[in-house]
Amino acid sequence: MALYPVSFVVPEVPRASPSQSSTTERRPPAKASANAASIGLTAVAGAVAGLRRRSARRVRLPPLRVATLDKPGVIEREDIRNIAIIAHVDHGKTTLTNALMTQCGMSKLKSMDSDQLEQERGITILAKNAAVTYKGIKINIVDTPGHADFGGEVERILNMADACLLLVDAAEGPMPQTKFVLRQALKLGKKLIVCINKVDKPASRVDWVLDTTFDLFGCLGADDEACDFPVVYASGFQGVASVDGPEDLQEDLKPLLDTILEETPLPKVDPEAPLQMLVSNLDYDDYVGRICIGRLMAGSLKVGSEVGFMYGEKGGLRKGTVSKLWQFQNNDRVPVDEVTAGDICCFAGMSEVKIGDTVVDMSNPTPLPPIQVEEPTVAMEFATNKSPFAGKAKESTKVTPPQIKARLEKECLTNLALRVEPGSTSESFKVKGRGTLQLGILMENMRREGFEFMVSAPEVLLRKDPETRKTMEPFEEVVIDVPNEYQGVVLEEMQKKGGVMKTMESGAVPDTSVLTFDIPTRNTIGMPGKFAQRTSGTAVMSSQFSHWGEFDGNSIKLREKGSIVTVATGKTTFYSLENFKNRGKFFVDPAEEVYAGQVIGLSNKDIDLNVNITKEKAASNMREKTGTVTGSIAPKIQMSIDDWLGHMDTDEILEVTPLDCRLAKKNPAKVK
Numbered sequence: 285m286a287l288y289p290v291s292f293v294v295p296e297v298p299r300a301s302p303s304q305s306s307t308t309e310r311r312p313p314a315k316a317s318a319n320a321a322s323i324g325l326t327a328v329a330g331a332v333a334g335l336r337r338r339s340a341r342r343v344r345l346p347p348l349r350v351a352t353l354d355k356p357g358v359i360e361r362e363d364i365r366n367i368a369i370i371a372h373v374d375h376g377k378t379t380l381t382n383a384l385m386t387q388c389g390m391s392k393l394k395s396m397d398s399d400q401l402e403q404e405r406g407i408t409i410l411a412k413n414a415a416v417t418y419k420g421i422k423i424n425i426v427d428t429p430g431h432a433d434f435g436g437e438v439e440r441i442l443n444m445a446d447a448c449l450l451l452v453d454a455a456e457g458p459m460p461q462t463k464f465v466l467r468q469a470l471k472l473g474k475k476l477i478v479c480i481n482k483v484d485k486p487a488s489r490v491d492w493v494l495d496t497t498f499d500l501f502g503c504l505g506a507d508d509e510a511c512d513f514p515v516v517y518a519s520g521f522q523g524v525a526s527v528d529g530p531e532d533l534q535e536d537l538k539p540l541l542d543t544i545l546e547e548t549p550l551p552k553v554d555p556e557a558p559l560q561m562l563v564s565n566l567d568y569d570d571y572v573g574r575i576c577i578g579r580l581m582a583g584s585l586k587v588g589s590e591v592g593f594m595y596g597e598k599g600g601l602r603k604g605t606v607s608k609l610w611q612f613q614n615n616d617r618v619p620v621d622e623v624t625a626g627d628i629c630c631f632a633g634m635s636e637v638k639i640g641d642t643v644v645d646m647s648n649p650t651p652l653p654p655i656q657v658e659e660p661t662v663a664m665e666f667a668t669n670k671s672p673f674a675g676k677a678k679e680s681t682k683v684t685p686p687q688i689k690a691r692l693e694k695e696c697l698t699n700l701a702l703r704v705e706p707g708s709t710s711e712s713f714k715v716k717g718r719g720t721l722q723l724g725i726l727m728e729n730m731r732r733e734g735f736e737f738m739v740s741a742p743e744v745l746l747r748k749d750p751e752t753r754k755t756m757e758p759f760e761e762v763v764i765d766v767p768n769e770y771q772g773v774v775l776e777e778m779q780k781k782g783g784v785m786k787t788m789e790s791g792a793v794p795d796t797s798v799l800t801f802d803i804p805t806r807n808t809i810g811m812p813g814k815f816a817q818r819t820s821g822t823a824v825m826s827s828q829f830s831h832w833g834e835f836d837g838n839s840i841k842l843r844e845k846g847s848i849v850t851v852a853t854g855k856t857t858f859y860s861l862e863n864f865k866n867r868g869k870f871f872v873d874p875a876e877e878v879y880a881g882q883v884i885g886l887s888n889k890d891i892d893l894n895v896n897i898t899k900e901k902a903a904s905n906m907r908e909k910t911g912t913v914t915g916s917i918a919p920k921i922q923m924s925i926d927d928w929l930g931h932m933d934t935d936e937i938l939e940v941t942p943l944d945c946r947l948a949k950k951n952p953a954k955v956k
Contacts, residue, residue: 357557360550361626366579367477367548368426368442370469371451372459373407373826376481380451380520380537381414381427387523387536388416390614401728409434409725411441411565413577413628415612418541423548424612424628428465434722438465439657440639440700444564444579444628447475447548450497454480454488454517454530455792457496460763460828467504476501476513477547479540483530484519487792490530514547516540551626559583559591561643562652566698572608572632576643581652583645584624585609585631592644593637594651601649604634638697657700660716661758661805661829664723665740666692667712671939671948672853672879674736679942681734685711688737695726702726716745718829720809720929727925727940736941740950741842741932744806746835754834758805761786761830768795770819775799777814781807781840802830807840810930842933846892848885849949850878854898862915864895871947872897873920881952883936886921 369377401409407429414425426445428438442448448469452458458466469476480493494515501511517533518525518540524533525540565577585591587609593602609631610617623629640654668685669675675683682691692704692713703716717723720742727739749756762783766774778785783803791798808827815823848868850856858874870885878884878897887893923931928938928945939946 358552358554360552362550363420364422364424364551364626365544365548366424366426366444366446366551366626366628367449367544368428368445368447368474369449369451370428370438370442370465371481372453372456372461372465373429375451375453375456375459375462376520377427377451380479380481380518381425383520383523384425384537384541385414385416385614387538388418388541388614390416400732401725411437412615413444413565413612413630414615415628416614419545421545422627423541423544426628434701434718437699437701439468440564440655442468442472442474443562443655445474446551447477447544449477449479449544451479451481452493452497453485454483454490454493455485456765457489457493457792458500460761460826463500463504463761464828466500470501470504470506470510475547475549476510477516477543478513479516479518479525480530481518481520483517483533484522485792488530489792490517514543516543553625554582555584555625557582557625558645558648558650559585559643560650560652561585562655563637563639563641563643564655566637566639567630569632574635574637575608575630575632576634576637576641577628577630578643579628580623580625582625584622585629585643586622590646591633592646592649593634593641594644594649595638595641596654597651599641599651601644601646602634602636603646604637606631607633639700655700658718658829659745660701660703660718661745662719662723662742662809663714663716663745664742665707665712665714667707667709667738667740669736669738669939669941671738671882671946673877673939673941673946677736677941677943679734680736683736688735689713691730691733691735721926724926724929731925731940731942731945734942739938739940741934741936741938742809742929743934744804744809747832749832755837756832757835759830759833760803760805760808760827762801762803762808762811762825762827764799764801764815764823764825765791766797766799766815766819766823768797770823771797771799773818774815774823777811777818778803781811782838783807804833805829810842813927813930843931844890846887846890847883847933847936847947847949848887848893848895850882850884850897851880851894852896852898853879856884856897857900858915858917859901860895860897860899861917864897865917867893867895869918870920871923874917879948879952881949883947883949886931 369381371377409429411426411428414427416423416425426441428441450462450466452462478497480490482488483490498511501513516525516527516539517530518537519533523537524535525537526533527539527543560581560583561578562581563576563578567575567577569575585606587606589606591604591606593604594600609620609623609629611620611623611627611629617630642651644651666688668688669683682688692715696702696704701718701722705714705716707714715723723742730737744757746755746757748754764774778801781803783801785799785801787800789798812825815825848864848870856872856874856876856878861870861874868885868887872878872884884897923945925940925945928947932938932947935950936947937950939948
């Protein structure tokens, strides 16, 4: 039997003193002003919110550390803490985690965002595990994605943690994904620690962010204990933190680490109970095969031991053997011979396993409930590439329907938010997800792996209300941070799309505004690109699923302008491009191969324009005038997969290959 360090503490009645709890010291009171009239409405609102926040605090009893808890034999491990870092996209999760690992002895920095796409885009796509050792205690850290499209990663990964570190940008404050991840943490009853990050920003407004975060807790129905959250002020980029205020930052992140040790609940384990481990993540290695990642809830795992796998109580019992076993240390996996309950580990030895399986004792199987995530809201159809250029690139190595189907099913094993169903034909597959960004990442990964396929335009999923039998559609809460000079542009576009403005606030940067809208999900497709064009790239849009609302049946045009479509197959010519340059903008350069029905540009008008872009200048025996000025054409518009998904209309289909992406009409026979 494994031994765990256990401390026995007899709880004492807290004495009335100026510092009854360390938590109170971490929440600096709102600054009073001698002249209330001079501080303005914003400051008054902040002061009122601060009073509400302070009035909700309670004096907490000292933590109870006993050997016997809910059940006989259940103990608390004092040598481990398990915490997940959650936040809105670009609020500094990965930077802060890298700084924690560096200050805890990581000799060579290895960023948590190790995936190639993550490094290119600067966002976290996949949840990852790491661990640091501080004051002899192991802290398991789980880094989660910040974009709403990858919310399924957050939902399943929180099962491994006992507490959550909620990061909030010191200038932006709570954003849509902040609300989503906080709601999930409160739903699971996780202990919350609030870290106001990037306090070194010139535009930081810490008091406003703290009060707004407290109001968010209240809006989500948090109880008094949850609202009494500890607060840490930090700069992950500089690697400094403080519990006293942003003006009193220490030399390192020890205040944050101390808060994690103090506030994170100790793992409750029963070393004598049957083996239980919920598989929360999967990985793959070419040498050892599929790797299961999760938290060991009970029992222990040893190399060479025989274990069972069950998916819920009704699932069948499958057998496997632990061939390799690892623990996490910094951003690496360290092989070990045994792992005991309360720790996060990973092991190999079972090929047929999926997220949500429970690793159980073969002699006494006691499975845990499978992981449940919210349903997808957007669907696209993946099909075999049938264009005239299909399979011509030597990099295209996977083009058949069975290969595409196997790759999509493999993705569903590690991404619970995805669903794959049969498509409209025997060579197509309907893929459902949380948003176009999530599906675009999948497409980008597939094309880099040598896949070639075609996809339809994104469509929003509808459902029937079980009580009223009315058709319902998903709605999004959209938050747009935009300079005041482009505020009218945003309001105009949102009005066209049926958006309803909820709030308008001043932004963190002077002369900017933060606008919040409720809008149907189907009307948000392509909007980030539209705002980037009309605001010169200054508008920042973020969104998250809000609710299911009644479908009004009205259709709104996805695009205001038509397409320029070629009617001939061949190479584009400079002569034709120059002749049509005043009719729109092009996606192709001279001498590019095109085929009939391919969309080669964006028309200036709201109807499609059919052209012969391969036509050459007619030969003539007439001599050209001496000194004729050569014409010029604008460079082609560069489009990524995300740009294409936001641009394409319902009568178009996108051809995705390892080298290029081409847009075409679904029915090229109608193009004349």
